[in-house]
Amino acid sequence: MRVLSGIQPSGRLHIGNYFGMMKSMIGWQEKSDLFCFIVNLHALTSLTDGKTLAANTMEAGRDFLALGLDPERTTFWVQGDVPEHCELTWVLHNHTSMGLLERSHSFKDKAARRETPHHGLFSYPVLMAADILLYQADVVPVGKDQKQHLEIARDIAGSFNNVYGKVFTLPEAAIDPQLATVPGIDGQKMSKSYNNAIDIFTDKPTLKKRVMSITTDARAVEDVKDPDSCNLFAIYRLFLDDEGERELRERYLKPGLKYGETKKELVEMVWDFFAPFREKREEFAGRDGYVRDVLAEGAKKARAAASVTMDAVREKTGLKY
Ligand code: ADP
Ligand code: TRP
Numbered sequence: 001m002r003v004l005s006g007i008q009p010s011g012r013l014h015i016g017n018y019f020g021m022m023k024s025m026i027g028w029q030e031k032s033d034l035f036c037f038i039v040n041l042h043a044l045t046s047l048t049d050g051k052t053l054a055a056n057t058m059e060a061g062r063d064f065l066a067l068g069l070d071p072e073r074t075t076f077w078v079q080g081d082v083p084e085h086c087e088l089t090w091v092l093h094n095h096t097s098m099g100l101l102e103r104s105h106s107f108k109d110k111a112a113r114r115e116t117p118h119h120g121l122f123s124y125p126v127l128m129a130a131d132i133l134l135y136q137a138d139v140v141p142v143g144k145d146q147k148q149h150l151e152i153a154r155d156i157a158g159s160f161n162n163v164y165g166k167v168f169t170l171p172e173a174a175i176d177p178q179l180a181t182v183p184g185i186d187g188q189k190m191s192k193s194y195n196n197a198i199d200i201f202t203d204k205p206t207l208k209k210r211v212m213s214i215t216t217d218a219r220a221v222e223d224v225k226d227p228d229s230c231n232l233f234a235i236y237r238l239f240l241d242d243e244g245e246r247e248l249r250e251r252y253l254k255p256g257l258k259y260g261e262t263k264k265e266l267v268e269m270v271w272d273f274f275a276p277f278r279e280k281r282e283e284f285a286g287r288d289g290y291v292r293d294v295l296a297e298g299a300k301k302a303r304a305a306a307s308v309t310m311d312a313v314r315e316k317t318g319l320k321y
Helices: 015-030 050-066 084-093 098-102 105-112 119-133 144-164 204-212 231-239 242-253 259-273 275-285 288-317
Strands: 002-007 033-038 075-078 139-141 172-174
Touching: 002 015, 002 119, 015 033, 015 139, 015 231, 033 050, 033 288, 050 075, 050 275, 050 288, 075 288, 084 119, 084 144, 084 288, 098 119, 098 144, 105 119, 105 144, 119 144, 139 144, 144 172, 204 259, 231 242, 231 259, 259 275
Parallel strands: 002 033, 002 139, 033 075, 139 172
Antiparallel strands: none
16 A cells, blocks of 8 residues: 655644654554655745755755654655656646635635735645655545645546546545644644744753743633643643543643643653654764765655656656657
8 A cells, every 4th residue: 555645844843743644654654655755846835945945855854764764664755856746737737627726725824824825826736636646645644734635636636537547546635533733832723834833853942932832721720721622731632642641631620730830741741752753863963965865765766656657647648649
């Protein structure tokens, strides 16, 4: 079974990325043929500083390796290193209705945050469909917010297959139903772009500052608290097993819980949880050559798989003459 997913190198990775998708994606390498890539072409829709994009791409490479991605088992590459992504995107544009893209929540949200939304933002789901269909992925592990993008990819694949016969596998999204969207320190969805994230790889004073500023309600120490509406609880539970979560819930439901103390505990939990990954990441920090070699080797493997699909597409569409 082929499993594929990607992440944008648009900033530092945060715990929402980790629990929302990276953890489950890395888990797939034990039981499937995993394709994992850094989507730098998509990042062009939001990043216009070349040096930053290049640096973030290397950083994402180190981060994935530190978090346990094994390049011996997994095909791991940078999207822009395989030109077939763009070629297939153009072909797929011709099987994508305007209405389908106009209904995209992500486009509407992003467009609302910019003065003049550009075409890259509009076409974003088509490039994402190409990413997935190029490799005939069966399963795509993503966070909840990407569900509609997966539906769009299936829709485009279906339209193309209807015209030319079956070329593309229809991909399934793998979204952990247990996992709600991870909130940021302000209670909105945690996102690199909302300045509300708790980064995975950060120094302890910064971590402390972020965690201490998680917003909570104004209930007093002697009040009973509501875990289900509490932002701090939603983040804390990510680091607990079922038993730990039950205990924390009980503490919320009895008078006496202090938000400040609970936040201090959380700082230690987060710090300890990522300690082994942090150590590995420090190892990779001085080994850019190694990281580049891994990505170049991955691009070679990815390209070999992509060209099988592109040959079929060229043949069916008549691009091959
Ligand atoms: P960001 O919103 O920070 O830019 P991305 O859009 O690059 O994050 O998301 C990368 C992956 O991480 C996606 O699969 C997305 O669904 C997941 N993800 C991002 N933020 C969260 C979150 N707050 N909770 C759960 N999953 C998330
Ligand atoms: N749009 C995805 C996100 O923001 C990233 C992405 C691009 C992706 N291409 C993909 C995810 C293909 C899965 C499969 O998170």
